[in-house]
Amino acid sequence: MTVIAEATLDLGDPELYRSEDRFALWREHAAADALVWSGPGSSPRGFWSVFSHEACRKVLSPTAPFTSEYGMMIGFDAEQPDNSGGKMLVVTDGEHHTHLRQMVAPFLSKAMATTLGEFIDEEVRSCVDEALEAGGADVALRIGPRLPAAVVCEVLGVPAQDRERLVELTNHAFGGNDSAFDKMSPSEAHSEILMYFYELVSHRRRSPGDDLVSTLLADGRLGPRDVLVNCNNVLIGGNETTRHAITGSFHALSTVPEALPRLREDPSLLGKAVEEVVRWTSPAMHVLRVATEDVELNGRMLPKGTPVVAWLPAANSDERVFSDPRAFQVDRHPNRHLGFGNGPHHCLGAALARAELAAVLRVLAERVSEISLAAEPKWMRSNLTQGYVGLQVELH
Numbered sequence: 432m433t434v435i436a437e438a439t440l441d442l443g444d445p446e447l448y449r450s451e452d453r454f455a456l457w458r459e460h461a462a463a464d465a466l467v468w469s470g471p472g473s474s475p476r477g478f479w480s481v482f483s484h485e486a487c488r489k490v491l492s493p494t495a496p497f498t499s500e501y502g503m504m505i506g507f508d509a510e511q512p513d514n515s516g517g518k519m520l521v522v523t524d525g526e527h528h529t530h531l532r533q534m535v536a537p538f539l540s541k542a543m544a545t546t547l548g549e550f551i552d553e554e555v556r557s558c559v560d561e562a563l564e565a566g567g568a569d570v571a572l573r574i575g576p577r578l579p580a581a582v583v584c585e586v587l588g589v590p591a592q593d594r595e596r597l598v599e600l601t602n603h604a605f606g607g608n609d610s611a612f613d614k615m616s617p618s619e620a621h622s623e624i625l626m627y628f629y630e631l632v633s634h635r636r637r638s639p640g641d642d643l644v645s646t647l648l649a650d651g652r653l654g655p656r657d658v659l660v661n662c663n664n665v666l667i668g669g670n671e672t673t674r675h676a677i678t679g680s681f682h683a684l685s686t687v688p689e690a691l692p693r694l695r696e697d698p699s700l701l702g703k704a705v706e707e708v709v710r711w712t713s714p715a716m717h718v719l720r721v722a723t724e725d726v727e728l729n730g731r732m733l734p735k736g737t738p739v740v741a742w743l744p745a746a747n748s749d750e751r752v753f754s755d756p757r758a759f760q761v762d763r764h765p766n767r768h769l770g771f772g773n774g775p776h777h778c779l780g781a782a783l784a785r786a787e788l789a790a791v792l793r794v795l796a797e798r799v800s801e802i803s804l805a806a807e808p809k810w811m812r813s814n815l816t817q818g819y820v821g822l823q824v825e826l827h
Contacts, residue, residue, distance in 0.1 A: 440469075441469050441470070441472035441473050442467065442469045442473075442480055442740070442742075442814075443469060443472060443473025443474055443478070443505040443506070443740075443814050444472065444473055444814070445473075445811075445812045445813050445814045446812060447814070448716065448810060448811070448812070448813060448814060448817065449810045449811070449812050450810070451810075453744075454744075454748065454757060457482060457742060457744055457745035457748050458745070458748050458750065458756070460480075460482035460483075460742075460745060461482040461483045461484070461745045461746065461748060461749040461750070462483075462749070462750060462751075464482075464483045464485070464486060464729055465480075465481075465482055465483075465729070466479055466480070466481060466486075466728060466729040466730075466731055467479065467480045467482075468480075473505050473506065473814065474505050474506055474507075474508065474738065475506070475508070475510075475511055476508055476510065476511075476738075477738075478505060478508070478719065478738040478739065478740050479728070479733065479737060479738070479739045479740070480739070480740045480741075480742060481728065481729065481739065481740070481741055481742070482742050482745035482746065482749075483745070483746065483749050483751075484746040484747075484749040484751065484752045484767070484769070485749075486728065486729055486741070486746075487741040487742070487743065487745075487746040487769055487773070488746070488769065488773050489728070490720055490728070490739055490741045491718065491720070491741055491769070491772060491773040491774045491776070492773065492774050493774040493775050495720075495726075495774070496722060496723045496724045496726050497720035497721060497722055497723060497726075497739065498524050498720065498721055498723050499516075499521065499522050499523070499524060499718075499719075499720060499721075499776060500512070500516040500517050500522055500523060500524050500721075501513065501516055501522075501721045501738075502516060502522060502719060502721075503521055503522050503718050503719050503720075503776075504717065504718070504719050504815050505717065505719055505740060505814055505815075507719060507738070508721060508736070508738040509721050509736040509738070510736075515660045518656065518657050518660050518661075519657075519660040519661055519663070519664045520532065520535060520661055520664050520665075520779070521664050521668065521776065524775070528775065530652065531661065532779060534646055534647060534650060535643065535661070535665065535779060536779060538586045538642075538643045538646070538665075539586065539665075539669070539779050539780045539782060539783050540782055541782040541786075543586070543782070543783065544782045544783050544785070544786035545786075547582060547585060547783075547786070548786065548790075550581075550582075550585065551578065551582060551786060551787055551790045552790050552794070554577065554578050554581050554582075555578060555787075555790045555791055555794045556794055558573070558574045558577055558578065559574075559791075559794050559795065559798055559799070559826075560798075561573070562574060562824075562826050563798065563799070563826050566825060566826065567805055567823065567824050567825040567826050568823075568824065568826070569821055569822060569823050569824075570677075570678045570681045570682075570819075570822045570823075570824055571678045571809075571818075571819040571820060571821050571822045572821070574677065574678070574681070575674040575675060575677045575678030575819070575822075576598045576602075576670070576674045578673075578674075578677060578787050578790075578791070579669055579670045579673040579674050579677065579784075579787060580594050580595075580597065580598045580601075580670050580674070581594060582669065582783060582787060583665065583666055583669030583670050584597065586642065586643055586665065586669065586783075587631075587642055587643050587644055587662060587665060587666065588631070588635070588640050588642030588643070588644055588645070589631065593627070596627075597624070597627065597666060597670075598670065600620045600623050600624050600627070601620070601624070601666065601667055601670050601671055602620075603615045603616075603617065603619070603620035604617050604620035604621050604624060604667065621663070624663055624666065624667075625659050625660075625663060628644075628658075628659050628662040628663060628666075629655075629659060631644060631662070632644060632648065632655065632658055632659060632662070635648055636648060643662075643665060644658070644662060647661060647662070665780075668778070668779070668780055669780050669783065671714075671816055671818075672714040672715050672778075672784070672816065673714075673780070673783075673784045673787055673788075674818070675712060675714040675816060675817065675818035675819060676708055676709060676712045676714050676770075676784065676788060677787065677788065677791055678818070678819045678822050679708065679711065679712030679714070679818075679819070679822075680708045680712070680788060680791055680792065680795075681795075681802055681822060681824050682712075682804070682808060682819075682822055682824075683707075683708060683711050683712065683759040684759070684795065684802045685802045685803055685804050685824060686758075686759055687758075687759050687760075687761070688801060690704075690759065690761050691795060691796050691799060691800065691801070691802070692800075693761055693762075694761060694792060694793075694795075694796035695796040695797065698793070698796075700761050700762055701789055701792060701793060702789070703761060703762050703763060703764055703766065704761040704762075704792050705785050705788045705789050705792065706763070706766045706768065707759060707760055707761060707763045707766060708788050708792070709768055709770035709771065709784070709785075709788070710747045710753070710763070710766055710768035710770055711747075711759050712770075712817065713743050713744035713747045713768075713770050713817055714770075714816055714817050714818055715743055715770065715771075715772065715778075715815075715816070715817075716742065716743065716744060716813070716814060716815055716816055716817045717740050717741065717742050717743065717814065717815065718740070718741050718743065718772060718776070719738055719739070719740050719741075720738070720739050720741070721736060721737065721738050721739070722734070722735050722736060722737045722738075722739065723735060741769075743769050743770065743772070744817055746768075746769045747768045747769060747770060752767060753766075753768075771784075799826050799827065800827050801826075801827040802824055802825070802826060802827075803824065803825045803827070804822075804823070804824055804825075805823040805824055805825050806821070806823040808821070808822050809821035809822070
């Protein structure tokens with residue numbers, strides 16, 4: 432076990448994650464079971480980071496003395512908390528978190544994935560056919576955002592004509608540090624998303640449906656702000672990470688020419704391939720927790736109130752758990768990745784994300800013989816989402 436008392440870099444600096452050098456950094460820190468301190472910078476008071484599979488699981492464990500209620504990303508801590516804490520699902524713990532999950536879960540469940548199966552397949556086939564006709568596509572722009580946006584808007588009851596606008600706002604909300612999204616700041620984008628849902632909520636009050644917004648409104652415990660922030664949570668959670676996993680699946684398949692033929696010849700590999708896409712892409716880059724009591728972590732005592740960041744791609748590249756972690760293996764087993772997190776905040780939309788990825792891999796195996804990169808991937812400038820600004824591919 433290695434404790435690094437002070438980082439030479441601010442690990443919250445989004446510029447670090449535009450380079451693939453990050454993969455070597457993560458492997459090194461995971462192998463050393465490192466505990467790294469980043470001083471004030473991207474976070475007002477600094478934060479500790481863990482990287483190994485074991486340490487990340489420990490921080491996110493349901494019995495761990497950590498909370499998400501101060502915020503779940505770098506920049507928040509006990510003294511500067513997220514004002515959605517205790518209201519929005521992803522930054523709520525305890526009984527209220529359980530209640531919110533029980534309301535939201537049916538709309539993101541395996542049963543919902545089955546109900547939406549035909550809709551998902553049609554969207555995927557349309558995307559792939561368009562790309563095949565053109566000989567290729569920028570997947571990050573043309574395919575990755577389209578499917579999850581369509582699915583999450585179905586769940587929320589968002590009209591089809593509003594989908595592209597919400598995708599654009601989500602891009603700015605979580606990619607606003609990248610020059611590709613410099614037309615508005617993340618805070619401006621979040622405000623516009625909330626304004627959109629304010630109007631949708633007002634409409635659903637007058638005309639309820641069978642969608643998630645109507646279900647949240649019907650619950651007597653939630654005020655208008657609670658409904659708004661949780662709509663925001665579902666939109667971003669259902670769209671932002673899944674789109675980059677879908678985009679990354681094309682990238683992953685381009686690195687292993689035999690992957691598509693294997694999936695075509697043996698469809699039973701599909702489930703394992705989906706899990707490997709989630710591990711290999713690891714779109715959710717970090718989650719932050721704050722210690723609720725003094726806690727020992729990697730041999731160091733951290734006082735109550737300490738913010739700790741778990742780097743999920745590093746955990747998913749831990750060579751003690753995953754052999755040859757940067758290799759995409761369609762039949763990898765076991766695959767105990769943390770791509771959907773761990774513990775009480777395990778991704779509620781995992782079933783829908785798996786269904787979407789399965790449809791993408793299945794259609795690609797049926798219709799595409801080879802995927803090749805037409806240009807080097809362009810990575811987002813973000814410390815929160817490991818994603819693509821551009822991924823130009825050729826489809827054969």
